[in-house]
Amino acid sequence: MLLEVKNLSTEFKLKRGIVKAVDNISFTIDKGEILAIVGESGSGKSVTSLSIMGLLQKPGRIANGEILFKSQDLNKMSKKELKKIRGNNISMIFQEPMTSLNPVWRIKDQIMESIMTHMQISKKEALARTIEMLDTVGIPSAAQRANDFPHQMSGGMRQRVMTAMALACxxxxxxxxxxxxxxxxxxxxxxxxxxxxxxxKFNMAVLLITHDLGVVSEAADRVIVMYCGKIVEEADVRSLFERPLHPYTVGLLQSIPQIDDDSDERLYMIKGMVPNPLNMPSGCAFSDRCDHSMERCTKEIPELKEMSGRKVRCFLYESESITCGGIGATSASVGAMEGGLAIK
Amino acid sequence: MNEVLMDIQNLSKHFIIDTNFFGKPVTALKAVDGVSFTINKTEAFGLVGESGCGKTTLGKILVNLYRPTNGKILFEGKDLTVLNEEKRRSYCKDIQMIFQDPYASLNPRMTIGDIIAEPIVINNLLPKNQVEERVIYLLNCVGLARHQRNRYPHEFSGGQRQRVGIARALAVEPKLIVCDEPVSALDVSIQAQVLNLLSDLKEEFGLTYLFIAHGLNVVKHISDRVGVMYLGKLVEIAPKKELYANPMHPYTQALLSAIPVINPANKKERIILQGDVPSPINPPAGCRFCSRCFKELDECKHNEPVFKEVSPGHFVACHLYK
Amino acid sequence: MKTKDSSVPNENLLQAAEYVEKPESQLKVMWETLRQNKAAVVGLIIIAFLVLIALTVWLSELMGKQILPYDPNYSDMGKAFIHPNSTHWFGTDQLGRDIFSRILDGTKISLFVGVAAVAISLTVGVILGAIAGYRGGKTDTVIMRVMDMMLAIPSILLAIAFMAALGKGLDKAIIAIGLVSIPEYARIVRGSILSVKENDFVQAAKVIGNKSSRIIYKHILPNVISVIVVRATLGISSAVLDTAALGFLGLGVQPPFAEWGDMLGRARGFIFTAPYTLIFPGIAITITVLAFNLLGDGLRDAIDPKSRIK
Structure with missing residues (x-):
C-alpha cells in the first residue's frame, strides 16, 4: 500500500458558516495503480488532492484524519519534510498548463531546477535528464524545444512539459x-x-482527479465517485461502468450523450442541482435529486457499505437481497452506456 | 422542410497580425478561410472542430461581432455583408447567440429581469407595460421562476445562468440562434438539462440552430447535419447519421475515435493523431491536415483538395475520394 | 420560505417568496465591508466633520451671520502675532487675523476646490478614456499620446503653466488643477474598459442590437464605476494638496480670503519667530489629505472581491 487516506475531513471556515468540503473519506492507492476520483464541481475532489499535497490555502484546513504515505503521516510532517516528499516521491500536474509554468523561464531551466532540488546530480546531468524526459513525453526535437519559453508552446505541449517536470524525479x-x-x-x-x-514504464501510482467519466473509463483501474464531499461509490472500473449502483452514478452515466445511440429521445437528466454547501439536506445529500428517494433518505445519512469488493452509500443496498436486483434503471442503462462518452 | 434560411458563400475572416510601415497587412491569421455551407429552416446544424479551427469566429461573423474579410452571407436571400452598420443591426433581431461562458456573458450589474428585458426594450418590440409580462413568460420557458427576475447573476449557478442567456436570446424571437459551446462550461449532470431545454425550445418555437462544439458527441444528440472544421476550412459535411456511420475524412475519423468510450470492457482501437494543430498564421501548403494525417498521399502536400459532394448530402475535402 | 431553487418551481411558494427575498445591492455589500475597516471609518468621520464645518461656515456667511469666533478677514495690526491662548486658540497672524477662524473658513475653499477640480477631471477623463478604450485604433492612439504628453510634465508645473495662461484666481486654479489630472482618469478608465470590453456580456450586448454609446454607458461604465470612485476619492486629496501648493506660490485664492496653502505661503517668513502661523494650516492640510486617502484605500479594498472574502 502506497498511500492510505484515513477519515480525512477538510473544512473551510467562511463568514456564513463552516463548509465541509471533504467529509470523512478513506481510501488507499497501491503501487502502480491508477485511482480516479470523479465528481462535479463542489464534490470535494480537488480539495482532496490539495489536502494530500499539503497545498490547502486559508480558510481551508484539515479538520481530522490521517494521510499515510508509506506509513508516514503527511499531515503531521513539518513543512520542510513535506517539501522533500513533494516533488521527490509525490508529484502533481494541474488543469491549467498555462499558469502552472513560469512564463519568464525557459522550459529546460524549470525542469532542471526541479530535478536539482530533489536529486544530487550535476548541472550537466540534469540537462541530459531534462532532454531525456522531454523526449519520453513525446516532444519532438526535445533538445531544441527545451530552450523555448512556455508561451511558444501549444496547450498540449505545455501539458507534456508539466508531465515531464512531474515525472523527472x-x-x-x-x-x-x-x-x-x-x-x-x-x-x-x-x-x-x-x-x-x-x-x-515507472510503475508509479496515479491519483486521477476528473469530472469526465470518459477519461475515467479510458485510464483508471479503480474509481471513487464523490458527491458533496462524501464518497458515494467505490468500485473497480469495469464493475462501475457495467453495473453502477448508486443512483447518482447511474444518473451521471445516463445523462451523457451516447455516440452510437441513434434515437432522438430526450437525454436522461438528473433533476435540480448540487445543494448549497451551507444548506445541505438533512439526510442523504443526493436525496432531493434522486429518483429512488425514500422517506428514510431525507432523514438519515446512509453508511458507506462494503459489498462484494465494492462500496456504496445508499439505503437501496441495505439488505443483501436487493443488491442482486439493484436499481431497475441499472440493468437498462448498461446497454445504453456502451460506447458512451463524456462531454466537456 | 429543406428551405434554405442562411446561405454562406466562400466566407473568410483574416485577422491582421502585423502591418508594414504603410499600414499594409504583412501577416494575417486566417481564422476562417473560404467556408461555404447552407443552414436550412428549422434544422440544427452542428459545427465541430478543435480550438483554433475558426468555428467560434464563424459564429461571431454571423451575429455581426466581426466583419468578414470576404464572402457572402445570404440570410433569407439578402446579403448581410453589404449592409451598413445601422441596417445590419436591424437583423440582430433575427440572428441571436448563446455564449459559452455563462459566468462572463451576463452583466454582473444588471438584474436577471433587466438582462432579459433589454433586447425587447432597445428594439422597441413591445410597449413598456407589456415587457414585464413577457420577461416572466420567457423565464418560465427556460425553467426559471418569476421572482428570480429581481436577482443578480452572481446569485445563480452556472446552469441557471445559461438558462438566462437562452432567455435573452429568445426575447427577440430570432429565426436563427448561434449556440457557441453552450454546455461545455457546465457540470455533466447540468449539461443534459440544458441540452434537453434547447431541443424543447427548438420544437416549441420552430428555431434554427447553428450548434458549435468541440466534440462530436454533444452535437450528435441535437443536430440534423454536422460540419467538421479544421484550420479555418470545412473538411466534411454530412447528415448526422451518415457522418457517424460513415466518416470519410481522416480527421473526422480521428475525432470520432478520440472520444473516450464509456465502457472499459469494450475498448476500441484508437487513432491517436500525432503532433498539434499547425498555426493558422502559416498553414501547411496543400491539404491543411496533411501534417497530422495517417492516410497521407503524395499529392496532399502540394494540391489543396476540393470540397465536393461524394454521395448525396455528404461533402468532403480529401484526395482519398475522387 | 423556499431557499433552494429547483428546475421545477412550485409557483405558489415562489410567489410568496417574492415579497420576502430582496436583492442584496452591491453598494450595501461595499458599505458592509467598508464599515469593518477602522482606518476608512476614521477617514469617513473626519471628512463628514470637515464637510459639516464647511457647510456651516458657508450657510452662515450666506445668511450674514457671524458664527466664527472672529471675522477671518478682519485685520488688526495691533493684534499681530499673538501666541495661541484662550481667546485666540491658534494665535493670530502677521496681520492680526485669528488663525482658528481662518482655518475653519479655509475648509470651505479647500473642499470646494477639491470636489470641483475632481469633477472637471473626472468628467473629461472618463469621456476621453471611454472613447479611447472602446474605439481603439487611431482614436485611442491620438487621445492617449496627448495624455502621455501631459503626464510627462510634472503636474504642478503644468498647473502653473495653465495659471500663467488663464490668470490668477480661485476659479482659474480649479480649472488648472482639474485639467492637470485628466490623464490619470483617462488612463484608469481606458485600462478598465479594455479589460471589461473583452467580456462576453459586452459582446452579448452588441448581439442584441445595442448602439456603441449605450454599450459604454449601460454595460461597461457600471462595471468600472467602483474603480473610478476610488480614484476620485484619492483625487480629492491630491487636488487639496495642489490647491495648497498653488496657494503657497500665491497663484490660487487672492487675498484677503483664507486658504490653507496661501496661509502657509504668506507665513513662511515667520517660521522661526511665530511657528504657529505655519503649523496649524499645515496640520489642517495633512488631516484633510490623510482622511481622503484613508477612505480611498478603504473603498479600494471594499470593491475588490478578493479582499472581501476574508
Missing part, C-alpha cells in the same frame, strides 16, 4: 488534477496515452 505517486480538461479531444487522447505509458 521518478515519483512513486502522481496526482493529476483534471490533466486533460483544458485540452482538445485529439490532444486529450495523447495525454491519456502518455499517462498510461508512464505508469507502465
Amino acid at each position: 521518478e515519483p512513486e505517486l502522481l496526482i493529476a488534477d483534471e490533466p486533460t480538461t483544458a485540452l482538445d479531444v485529439t490532444i486529450q487522447a495523447q495525454i491519456l496515452e502518455l499517462l498510461y505509458r508512464m505508469r507502465e
